[in-house]
Amino acid sequence: MTEKKARPIGVAVLGMGNVGTEVVRIITDNANDLEARVGAPVELRGVAVRDLSKPRGIDPSLLTDKPEELITRDDVDIVVELIGGIDPPRMLIREALQGGKSVVTANKALLADYTGELATAAAGAKVDLYFEAAVAGAIPVIRPLMQSLAGDTVTRVAGIVNGTTNFILSAMDADGSDYAETLAEAGRLGYAEADPTADVEGYDAAAKAAILASIAFHSRVTALNVYREGISKITTHDLESAKALDCTVKLLSICERIVDEDGTQRISARVYPALVPLAHPLASVNGAFNAVVVEAENAGRLMFYGQGAGGAPTASAVLGDMVMAARNKVHGGRGPLESTYASLPIAPMGDVRTRYYVSMRVADRPGVLSTVAGEFSSRNISISTVRQEGAGDDARLVVVTHRAPDSALSETVAALEKLESVLSVSSVLRLEGTND
Ligand SMILES: NC(=O)C1=CN([C@@H]2O[C@H](COP(=O)(O)OP(=O)(O)OC[C@H]3O[C@@H](n4cnc5c(N)ncnc54)[C@H](O)[C@@H]3O)[C@@H](O)[C@H]2O)C=CC1
Ligand SMILES: N[C@@H](CC=O)C(=O)O
Numbered sequence: 001m002t003e004k005k006a007r008p009i010g011v012a013v014l015g016m017g018n019v020g021t022e023v024v025r026i027i028t029d030n031a032n033d034l035e036a037r038v039g040a041p042v043e044l045r046g047v048a049v050r051d052l053s054k055p056r057g058i059d060p061s062l063l064t065d066k067p068e069e070l071i072t073r074d075d076v077d078i079v080v081e082l083i084g085g086i087d088p089p090r091m092l093i094r095e096a097l098q099g100g101k102s103v104v105t106a107n108k109a110l111l112a113d114y115t116g117e118l119a120t121a122a123a124g125a126k127v128d129l130y131f132e133a134a135v136a137g138a139i140p141v142i143r144p145l146m147q148s149l150a151g152d153t154v155t156r157v158a159g160i161v162n163g164t165t166n167f168i169l170s171a172m173d174a175d176g177s178d179y180a181e182t183l184a185e186a187g188r189l190g191y192a193e194a195d196p197t198a199d200v201e202g203y204d205a206a207a208k209a210a211i212l213a214s215i216a217f218h219s220r221v222t223a224l225n226v227y228r229e230g231i232s233k234i235t236t237h238d239l240e241s242a243k244a245l246d247c248t249v250k251l252l253s254i255c256e257r258i259v260d261e262d263g264t265q266r267i268s269a270r271v272y273p274a275l276v277p278l279a280h281p282l283a284s285v286n287g288a289f290n291a292v293v294v295e296a297e298n299a300g301r302l303m304f305y306g307q308g309a310g311g312a313p314t315a316s317a318v319l320g321d322m323v324m325a326a327r328n329k330v331h332g333g334r335g336p337l338e339s340t341y342a343s344l345p346i347a348p349m350g351d352v353r354t355r356y357y358v359s360m361r362v363a364d365r366p367g368v369l370s371t372v373a374g375e376f377s378s379r380n381i382s383i384s385t386v387r388q389e390g391a392g393d394d395a396r397l398v399v400v401t402h403r404a405p406d407s408a409l410s411e412t413v414a415a416l417e418k419l420e421s422v423l424s425v426s427s428v429l430r431l432e433g434t435n436d
């Protein structure tokens with residue numbers, strides 16, 4: 001008796017840019033292995049593109065500029081959304097899910113604000129919504145948080161989750177490379193978002209922080225709940241100053257479970273460029289690489305490292321999700337559902353205890369140091385180090401504080417800016433990765 005051959009799994013890919021092109025390539029090149037792993041052939045039913053006249057190197061009969069039609073085809077089981085942005089992906093994904101298709105997406109901008117709506121549509125139709133590629137590209141981080149750590153209590157998820165800004169900061173740090181040129185190079189290499197403002201102003205990292213915090217703390221966190229600063233104001237002078245303190249500068253995404261004295265729990269989710277000591281593992285994460293450090297009550301500290309951006313690495317994560325969704329279609333079973341039962345509130349940035357590095361141009365005369373120090377001590381902020389750089393017109397004071405509430409630190413900086421002896425506050429960065 002011959003075994004009955006499983007029905008093929010039909011896949012529709014929406015968007016054929018940096019990531020979509022690689023996803024189509026892997027589906028085509030690895031057809032035999034994918035069939036063996038899924039238990040049924042995985043067949044590309046169509047690829048939605050914006051410009052039909054552009055040569056794509058695939059069978060032109062697969063191309064369409066009508067994604068809304070492709071996602072409703074009866075022979076499509078899985079929709080892979082790689083267009084990016086909110087519209088039309090939000091509508092396309094929702095309709096695909098409601099129509100019984102499982103969806104795989106890398107769209108963090110969309111997920112950061114609409115996971116609730118999309119997860120509800122997936123649950124209602126009993127299909128899957130997978131998005132491993134949306135955070136830290138190829139690095140498995142969503143699945144470990146959602147599945148491997150489902151029985152633990154995550155206390156912190158922090159790291160470098162934007163490849164473009166890490167590529168820029170690494171190049172500026174290594175050889176003083178020009179910011180604008182390095183950003184353009186990140187675009188050419190397929191790391192940057194279609195609008196790179198999302199990268200350099202921290203919106204992309206904030207979207208990823210929202211996704212990570214939601215999963216880690218079983219609560220709904222959106223991009224608006226994430227405190228955000230980007231890297232566009234970082235100068236080579238900041239990187240030089242950082243070096244003098246045995247640090248480098250990294251754009252960090254930090255998601256923390258804050259436990260107040262009365263035991264109340266809150267979430268802090270924040271993105272900003274910070275000084276990181278050279279001895280810290282995140283300091284040696286360079287180029288478009290990402291790293292995420294997860295801390296959990298029982299597991300302790302886990303570190304995930306790898307390529308966080310680029311067509312092929314991101315496509316690897318998309319394919320992993322596609323195989324999971326396809327296996328579920330063939331063998332039954334479902335991927336994990338959204339979990340928001342804890343509904344923890346968000347702590348304002350002012351309540352978070354951080355350390356500051358403040359670099360200011362000061363008048364080179366006696367008494368300035370004590371006036372400056374007085375602004376810190378009057379707000380109960382203890383200073384860790386003070387360093388003077390330059391002299392005369394170029395005299396600078398660099399102050400590094402111990403941990404204090406962010407609101408007190410930012411009030412202090414505002415007060416310093418008003419002092420007659422402080423000519424300008426040239427740079428304010430937080431310091432992370434230390435124990436004090
Ligand atoms: N490039 C990367 O390293 C990573 C990207 N992502 C995400 O993956 C998604 C895709 O990113 P990329 O491939 O880099 O972007 P991309 O801009 O290179 O590709 C998007 C493609 O979608 C096409 N498109 C736009 N509107 C369309 C429509 N209505 N119908 C059909 N096609 C349409 C565009 O013409 C473009 O070719 C985005 O959500 C991005 O945030 C996630 C992780 C890493
Ligand atoms: N633009 C993003 C792409 C991956 O998410 C980045 O640079 O990290």
Ligand code: NA
Binds near residue numbers: 133
């Ligand atoms: Na990932």
